[in-house]
Amino acid sequence: MTEDIVVVAGATGGIGAALIAALRDDARYSHVVALSRRRPDRWTDDARRTWLPADLLDDATLAAAARRIAGLGTPTRVVVATGLLHAPGAAPEKALRALDAATLTRLFEVNATGPALIARHLLPLAPRDRASVFAALSARVGSLGDNALGGWYGYRASKAALNMLIRTAAIEHRRTHPLGVCVTLHPGTVATPLSQPFAGSGRELFTPPTAAGHILRVLDGLGPADSGGFYGWDGAPIPW
Template sequence: MAAEPGLGVVVGGGGLGLALVRAMRADPAYGRVILIARRVVEAPGAEVLIADVLDEAALDRAAETVAAAGPPTRVIVASGVLHGRGVQPEKAMRALSADALTEVLRVNAVGPALVARRLLPLMPRDRASAFAALSARVGSISDNRLGGWHGYRASKAALNMLIRTLAIEHRRTHPLGVCVALHPGTVDTPLSAPFQRGVAAERLFSPDKAASALMGVLDALPPEATGGFYAWDGAEIPW
């Protein structure tokens, strides 16, 4: 007998987050989809909850709504920052700024951890589930051969460690669940727009293509894969 459709949750209302919502809405495995975003966005077919990943009171309210909807079988945190007001990838150490470093670490590492604290315990204990946070290959310490992008690299490395640690704890109570970090590749969104020069056309993914790939990766991961770091094509990325 087929399992009842599950509950999907996406955190982050950017281009990739909205594409993940569309992918879940098109997948019969999900009967209901909730999007948690920091502002009102159009997400047809999904319930939109307003909460910033750094606003703990708002996250508490969002988690209460998710809990009332039932155990989420898939949660993907797609929030993050690469550039913006006062934040730009550093080309050299002379560009390092305490304020920018703190902001990037807060949004890219602290925020997903606060989400995980609230949503991981809600996931089912008796069926397969997946919690994922979008990381980046540049967060791999062993793969870092070019330097630069100090804050973004550090924030994603911190996120990777948090995911690994959360996965160990999560597995004790949710043996069928996975908790992983995912690298979506270079996705054609405003986040990557200033840095797409030199990216081969076949390596620049539309949001929908990236979302489909990530969903496929999560579908294929067994419980033993929990705590890992995986690329859009399913390949494991070294720490």
């Protein structure tokens, strides 16, 4: 029987690293596969975990990673823990006059296109005869229905695009993998370089291990009827 494995994309990020640490001793999986452009610091492959180089926007590296993953086992859980909110010279926009074409393009590439390409390569590897979960980390600010404050144009729009891409993939995936689940998740505000600079006073700030625990508990509670949904760190549905 093919062994079940778990894949985490974004292994060098705070949440990705915490997910890998939490999953390493999970007896349900024979192997944890980490994907990222560069090898995580102090990483050593062993009998329980493997790092594979993969660039979210490079089809060749994703195809190569998918082939290696297929050789290790069947991915019954895939978590895409990648994202971009700010970068040198680019910050969340507070007004329309701050919009920049290059920054918008980069946000959509990292936050929407990349996770969709991972889905393209890895969803076909999911088992057809038992449960599986594919989850991409989104953000509550990507909800149109929950947007009361405005601002953050590029990040909001790119996460909304991610939600639509994964919901659409879930519909297609259900036709061939009726027990499979595809969702997007809001992990809360986490003490990582991505969101910590914008953690305002009074907002609950999670450590990466705490956020990883929330994510894994939510995924464990999902079933086929939940596929295509958008959920918060507490498992509650988030409006589109």
